[in-house]
Amino acid sequence: MAKSIDVSDVNIYYGDFKAVEDVSMTIKAKSVTAFIGPSGCGKSTFLRTLNRMHEVIPGARVEGKIVVDGQSLYDPAVDPVEVRRRIGMVFQRPNPFPTMSIYDNVLAGNRLNSKRISRSEADAIVERSLRGANLWNEVKDRLGKPGMGLSGGQQQRLCIARAIAVEPEVLLMDEPCSALDPISTAAIEDLIHELKSDYTIVIVTHNMQQAARVSDDTGFFNLKAAGKPGHLVEFNPTKQMFTNPDNADTEAYISGRFG
Numbered sequence: 001m002a003k004s005i006d007v008s009d010v011n012i013y014y015g016d017f018k019a020v021e022d023v024s025m026t027i028k029a030k031s032v033t034a035f036i037g038p039s040g041c042g043k044s045t046f047l048r049t050l051n052r053m054h055e056v057i058p059g060a061r062v063e064g065k066i067v068v069d070g071q072s073l074y075d076p077a078v079d080p081v082e083v084r085r086r087i088g089m090v091f092q093r094p095n096p097f098p099t100m101s102i103y104d105n106v107l108a109g110n111r112l113n114s115k116r117i118s119r120s121e122a123d124a125i126v127e128r129s130l131r132g133a134n135l136w137n138e139v140k141d142r143l144g145k146p147g148m149g150l151s152g153g154q155q156q157r158l159c160i161a162r163a164i165a166v167e168p169e170v171l172l173m174d175e176p177c178s179a180l181d182p183i184s185t186a187a188i189e190d191l192i193h194e195l196k197s198d199y200t201i202v203i204v205t206h207n208m209q210q211a212a213r214v215s216d217d218t219g220f221f222n223l224k225a226a227g228k229p230g231h232l233v234e235f236n237p238t239k240q241m242f243t244n245p246d247n248a249d250t251e252a253y254i255s256g257r258f259g
């Protein structure tokens, strides 16, 4: 079940350095939300707080509140490992496990999470996930071959299959197309469009056209000055953001006048 995410007054630190300041927003369930903004303004840092990946960095911490469907993510009673299962992540560079077959790559998360999966259950998860990632037809005859033998775009779809195999509620994507050619990028964008009927998707992208094409809502992050924390300048429906933004800095960034 896709979930909404309510973020209130979030500050994010690396040790003493405040990287992101005072972010509040509501990310809608079953929609695509894009984060855009110049390099270093904290988009990836903020994304990683949404599934408690930020805190694996020594000294890193988060203040404020992030609530997923009524449950506070940072409540002491919440298990961060369970959070990362419910809120999956796809990274900039496709990262299939190099020694594993396509089949085992898809199941890697399930094998970490649960006790035993029968062969027929495993087969069903692999097929469902690869179909979900639009990769099944391309790989169904070579499931035992290494995941690394696929093209970059296929590897990224394999990583998406691995992420959806554990049936998360939310999918976080950190520049998922930045290492891909335009055809693979289009395939991933089509896939994002299809996946949003089942998942809440949050994507960081440097590609403004991509944000405009795939997202329903967009958040524009910026820095007040070098060395200052990043902050959320504007969060609005993507259509409005790209045609009639509220903020002059958003308009300057979108029209390519800075960043």
Ligand SMILES: Nc1ncnc2c1ncn2[C@@H]1O[C@H](COP(=O)(O)OP(=O)(O)OP(=O)(O)O)[C@@H](O)[C@H]1O
Binding pocket: 014, 017, 019, 037, 038, 039, 040, 041, 042, 043, 044, 045, 046, 057, 230
């Ligand atoms: N592991 C880390 N330790 C300390 N500081 C970090 C770490 N990762 C990021 N930062 C700092 O946090 C700030 C935000 O970085 P972040 O990577 O989140 O920005 P970004 O908007 O995603 O940038 P880009 O678009 O270049 O990927 C930057 O000042 C960066 O140097």
